[in-house]
Amino acid sequence: MIVAQHLTKRYGERTAVEDLSFTVRPGVVTGFLGPNGAGKSTTLRMLVGLDHPTSGSITVGGRRYADLPDPLRHVGLLIDAKGVHRGRSAHAHLLALAQTHGIPESRVRKVLDLVGLGSVAHKRAGGFSLGMGQRLGIAAALLGDPEVLVLDEPVNGLDPDGVLWLRRLLAGYAARGRTVFLSSHLMSELSLIADDLVVIGQGRLLAAGTVSDVIASVAPASVHVVTPAASALATVLQGADVTVTSLDAETLEVQGRPAHEIGEIASAHRIPLHELSPRRITLEEAFMQITRNAVEYGTPGSAAPRTSAPLESVR
Amino acid sequence: MTAATLPAPDLGTARVTAKGLLRSEWTKLRSVRSLLLTLALSFAFVAGLSAYLLVEGQTLGDSAAAGIPFSFTAVYPLGVLALVVLGVLVVTGEYSSGSIRASVVAAPRRTGLLLAKAAVLTGVTTALGAVMSVLLYLLTRITGAIPSAAGMSLFDPRMFWGVLAGTLLLPFGALFGLVLGSLVRNAAAAITLYFGVFQLGPQIFPAFLPDGVSGFTDWMPFAAMDVVRGAGLADGPYGVGTAVVVLVAWVAALGGVSWWLLKTRDI
Numbered sequence: 047m048i049v050a051q052h053l054t055k056r057y058g059e060r061t062a063v064e065d066l067s068f069t070v071r072p073g074v075v076t077g078f079l080g081p082n083g084a085g086k087s088t089t090l091r092m093l094v095g096l097d098h099p100t101s102g103s104i105t106v107g108g109r110r111y112a113d114l115p116d117p118l119r120h121v122g123l124l125i126d127a128k129g130v131h132r133g134r135s136a137h138a139h140l141l142a143l144a145q146t147h148g149i150p151e152s153r154v155r156k157v158l159d160l161v162g163l164g165s166v167a168h169k170r171a172g173g174f175s176l177g178m179g180q181r182l183g184i185a186a187a188l189l190g191d192p193e194v195l196v197l198d199e200p201v202n203g204l205d206p207d208g209v210l211w212l213r214r215l216l217a218g219y220a221a222r223g224r225t226v227f228l229s230s231h232l233m234s235e236l237s238l239i240a241d242d243l244v245v246i247g248q249g250r251l252l253a254a255g256t257v258s259d260v261i262a263s264v265a266p267a268s269v270h271v272v273t274p275a276a277s278a279l280a281t282v283l284q285g286a287d288v289t290v291t292s293l294d295a296e297t298l299e300v301q302g303r304p305a306h307e308i309g310e311i312a313s314a315h316r317i318p319l320h321e322l323s324p325r326r327i328t329l330e331e332a333f334m335q336i337t338r339n340a341v342e343y344g345t346p347g348s349a350a351p352r353t354s355a356p357l358e359s360v361r
Numbered sequence: 362m363t364a365a366t367l368p369a370p371d372l373g374t375a376r377v378t379a380k381g382l383l384r385s386e387w388t389k390l391r392s393v394r395s396l397l398l399t400l401a402l403s404f405a406f407v408a409g410l411s412a413y414l415l416v417e418g419q420t421l422g423d424s425a426a427a428g429i430p431f432s433f434t435a436v437y438p439l440g441v442l443a444l445v446v447l448g449v450l451v452v453t454g455e456y457s458s459g460s461i462r463a464s465v466v467a468a469p470r471r472t473g474l475l476l477a478k479a480a481v482l483t484g485v486t487t488a489l490g491a492v493m494s495v496l497l498y499l500l501t502r503i504t505g506a507i508p509s510a511a512g513m514s515l516f517d518p519r520m521f522w523g524v525l526a527g528t529l530l531l532p533f534g535a536l537f538g539l540v541l542g543s544l545v546r547n548a549a550a551a552i553t554l555y556f557g558v559f560q561l562g563p564q565i566f567p568a569f570l571p572d573g574v575s576g577f578t579d580w581m582p583f584a585a586m587d588v589v590r591g592a593g594l595a596d597g598p599y600g601v602g603t604a605v606v607v608l609v610a611w612v613a614a615l616g617g618v619s620w621w622l623l624k625t626r627d628i
Binding site: 091094095096097098111112114115116117118119121123125126128129130131132133134135138139141142143145146147148149153186190191 | 372375376377378380384385386388389393394395396454455461462464469625
């Protein structure tokens with residue numbers, strides 16, 4: 047469990063992170079989203095004590111990372127793939143990290159095999175491709191079998207095979223009750239593996255919650271219905287919290303009732319349906335919407351972005 | 362290779378310990394070829410040149426050096442220079458490669474990291490220096506190139522203190538480089554700082570400074586090293602004991618600043 051409370055980081059005049067508070071639950075994959083320069087990496091760096099917060103705190107299991115007697119057992123971090131001395135082998139790099147904690151050498155070999163670098167373990171890391179460097183960074187993160195896995199842009203440079211492998215690894219990790227916290231620009235990738243989201247922009251929290259909550263906060267799910275008896279259907283669909291919008295004589299946009307319910311109601315009233323399809327904006331569209339609101343309206347710390355924004359404006 | 366096969370390892374006893382940090386730093390030092398080469402060449406060069414002088418017999422047998430039993434340590438200062446560079450590279454290599462982040466994430470309190478690095482480098486260079494000095498002493502006895510050393514035991518005070526002083530300057534150089542490297546975090550800057558301020562400074566500064574102040578160059582590490590190296594036989598502005606204190610004070614002061622910066626600066 048990661049808890050950030052009023053976390054703030056200033057570099058001189060520039061504020062990288064401002065009054066950021068969020069919680070990352072164990073047992074799920076949490077995506078960390080934000081445009082470039084939003085403060086994602088700075089937040090992760092403060093999590094592991096590389097940067098000191100100007101004020102506020104960020105803790106792992108209730109403790110400051112630097113206060114842990116066995117930090118690698120708590121947090122595994124991938125922050126930049128190329129953080130290896132070019133002249134050092136992958137094996138030696140990981141061994142030096144493992145030895146600080148008295149982690150046995152067998153564990154080093156195990157994680158190298160796990161990330162598929164077993165055959166090049168003793169080659170100099172200077173010759174590694176970006177993808178291999180990324181795998182080595184993931185191996186380093188897994189070294190202490192940590193409670194919390196923190197990955198900054200983990201799919202960078204990975205081939206499709208590697209992406210699939212990483213997706214399975216992260217899902218499996220979370221399924222074992224561990225915490226997975228990852229940032230990525232690739233929304234489609236995140237929407238496949240993330241359960242929760244923390245969205246920041248200009249160092250401030252924009253949205254947090256489950257993926258569907260965050261998307262729904264931007265644009266509620268709706269159902270697109272085409273029927274020759276549009277007005278009749280609109281009448282029978284009425285109810286509390288249901289909004290029916292007529293787009294043209296045969297097309298309705300329904301919010302507040304799931305597709306199967308609409309189908310059943312239409313069937314009960316013998317209304318023929320030509321089309322019945324749930325509409326939901328993608329995570330990417332939701333993200334664009336949330337971050338654009340932040341930029342356009344400068345909503346400070348707005349955790350509930352404007353929900354009335356029309357769908358069309360997303361494009 | 363799915364996550365389901367990820368074994369739950371038995372790492373329950375894993376902890377950051379002093380012993381672990383020392384082993385880690387030893388692994389870091391021995392696993393980079395350029396560092397090993399710098400280390401090996403520093404000693405090979407000094408040992409080779411000293412051995413040549415002993416075999417050749419002329420230089421060390423002349424009037425000035427002949428009276429100093431431990432004059433085979435005369436070229437050690439060249440080794441000190443090379444080891445300053447090694448000390449700088451050991452630290453700055455971590456910053457330039459970015460591996461410092463992994464190191465600090467593994468040892469987030471940072472102090473142990475710096476101490477272990479210093480201890481390993483000092484230990485290794487002390488051990489190699491000791492071996493080299495013993496071998497050169499034996500060669501001195503075999504070749505008889507230094508008349509005053511004839512028949513003298515290594516542990517004879519006239520021999521021992523001079524050899525010890527010369528030998529310990531080697532790890533001092535490595536440590537000094539390490540401290541400069543962690544102070545400025547950049548190899549070029551640290552080496553420039555060393556040569557500009559500490560190596561050439563004592564000759565340059567007096568030209569710019571009023572007479573009363575220029576004497577401070579006597580208190581810089583290079584002057585103190587010369588005093589220590591002479592082991593009481595050469596004239597100096599102060600005694601060997603004071604010189605040792607001066608050297609320790611320099612490393613402690615610069616090391617203290619480096620430590621404070623390491624603790625408080627972002628990586």
